[in-house]
Amino acid sequence: MPDAASPPARDRALVPLARPPRLRPGARVAVVAPSGPVPADRLRAGLAILRGWGLEPVVADHVLAGHPRFGHLAATDAQRAADLQDAWCDPSVAAVFCARGGYGAQRMADLVDWDAVRAAGPKAFVGFSDITALHEAFAVRAGFATLHGPMIATADFLGPDTPDGTDSPTGRDVPDGAYDPGRVVPGAATASAPAASASTAAAPAVGTGQRTRTRARDHLRATLFDPGSVRTLTVGRPLFPGRAEGITFGGCLSVLAAEAGTPGARPAARGALLCLEDVGEEPYRLDRYLTQLLRSGRFDGVTGVLLGSWRDCGPYPQVREVLAERLAGLRVPVLEEAGFGHHTGAFTVPLGAHAVLDADAGTLTLTRPALS
Numbered sequence: 344m345p346d347a348a349s350p351p352a353r354d355r356a357l358v359p360l361a362r363p364p365r366l367r368p369g370a371r372v373a374v375v376a377p378s379g380p381v382p383a384d385r386l387r388a389g390l391a392i393l394r395g396w397g398l399e400p401v402v403a404d405h406v407l408a409g410h411p412r413f414g415h416l417a418a419t420d421a422q423r424a425a426d427l428q429d430a431w432c433d434p435s436v437a438a439v440f441c442a443r444g445g446y447g448a449q450r451m452a453d454l455v456d457w458d459a460v461r462a463a464g465p466k467a468f469v470g471f472s473d474i475t476a477l478h479e480a481f482a483v484r485a486g487f488a489t490l491h492g493p494m495i496a497t498a499d500f501l502g503p504d505t506p507d508g509t510d511s512p513t514g515r516d517v518p519d520g521a522y523d524p525g526r527v528v529p530g531a532a533t534a535s536a537p538a539a540s541a542s543t544a545a546a547p548a549v550g551t552g553q554r555t556r557t558r559a560r561d562h563l564r565a566t567l568f569d570p571g572s573v574r575t576l577t578v579g580r581p582l583f584p585g586r587a588e589g590i591t592f593g594g595c596l597s598v599l600a601a602e603a604g605t606p607g608a609r610p611a612a613r614g615a616l617l618c619l620e621d622v623g624e625e626p627y628r629l630d631r632y633l634t635q636l637l638r639s640g641r642f643d644g645v646t647g648v649l650l651g652s653w654r655d656c657g658p659y660p661q662v663r664e665v666l667a668e669r670l671a672g673l674r675v676p677v678l679e680e681a682g683f684g685h686h687t688g689a690f691t692v693p694l695g696a697h698a699v700l701d702a703d704a705g706t707l708t709l710t711r712p713a714l715s
Contacts (some may be wrong), residue, residue, distance in 0.1 A: 363438070367437075372399070373433070373438070377451060379417055379446055381443055381496050389501060393440070405425075410443075416446075420454055422452045431459075438470045444652075445472075446471035471494070471595065490697055491693070492568075493560060499561075499688075500686075503557065558688035559688055570713045572714075574708060575707070582663070583667075583677040587675055588698075588710075591694050591695065596619045599636060603639050612642070619653050620683060626657050633666075634669065646700075650681055652685055678701075678705060681707070696712070
């Protein structure tokens with residue numbers, strides 16, 4: 344129970360969370376599937392990359408089990424929860440990687456013994472998309488910082504090594520311009536969003552070029568083994584200018600909206616640098632999620648916003664208009680096109696870390712490395 348003199352949960356500012364230790368060559372790491380089913384060939388390809396990093400990956404018991412009734416789940420809720428808990432509580436395991444997202448993390452989150460997880464101490468935990476629900480659980484129920492980063496059996500991690508020959512996060516070829524925030528027409532913005540300059544309007548699309556196709560895993564590797572080398576992300580441009588500092592928080596917008604009101608969900612994010620991205624959500628649905636979170640007070644006290652990718656969410660000028668109109672009322676700096684989320688070459692963003700956002704410079708700088 345909180346102390347009688349402590350402020351209500353909604354009024355408490357976020358604080359930096361416990362950092363996991365950095366990885367060393369030879370470390371034993373676990374792979375789990377908290378959400379959707381995992382293609383075996385992609386899992387093999389991802390494991391090979393981890394071994395190439397000098398790690399010793401072990402696959403949890405039910406990653407390839409399948410669900411007896413629901414094809415959209417990797418295994419039963421109890422099995423997926425047990426895999427995560429067993430991996431975390433195994434003292435020989437230094438980090439836990441998610442194989443993929445999809446859907447299902449919310450179904451198993453309440454079956455994990457979070458007291459046991461907290462007692463085991465912090466470890467590097469990597470995932471995004473549906474895994475946003477577990478990032479929140481680790482933050483609120485265990486007090487651990489985590490990594491919003493690529494999952495090992497997905498094409499954004501595998502890049503040119505994806506078994507089916509595609510390198511999109513969804514595993515299929517994506518038409519040119521499917522996500523190209525650089526194609527904002529100068530002068531097309533309304534009063535709520537600043538117009539893009541001619542120089543930014545001609546910027547190349549995220550996810551092009553051989554270097555970008557392996558950037559997601561390269562940046563994750565640096566974050567895990569040499570976190571001091573990637574304290575600053577230099578990406579994006581200001582949607583609303585300014586400079587702010589706070590604790591990184593967020594992930595997939597639709598999952599954050601679905602988390603509202605659930606056990607352990609934080610009622611507000613006072614003192615947070617809010618990180619948002621999504622995939623396959625039309626602009627009106629993005630509007631709905633943002634409106635729900637704003638009305639519920641979940642964004643009360645946010646100090647700044649970092650916006651990632653919006654793949655398959657419609658033409659970016661329309662998405663940008665919704666984001667600008669809904670976020671304008673926060674009156675905080677907002678950095679768009681920040682290079683994380685559902686796209687090839689996505690950066691890893693630590694969650695639960697103190698950082699400085701400079702929208703004008705297009706940077707997010709951690710005050711200390713993400714891993715200790």
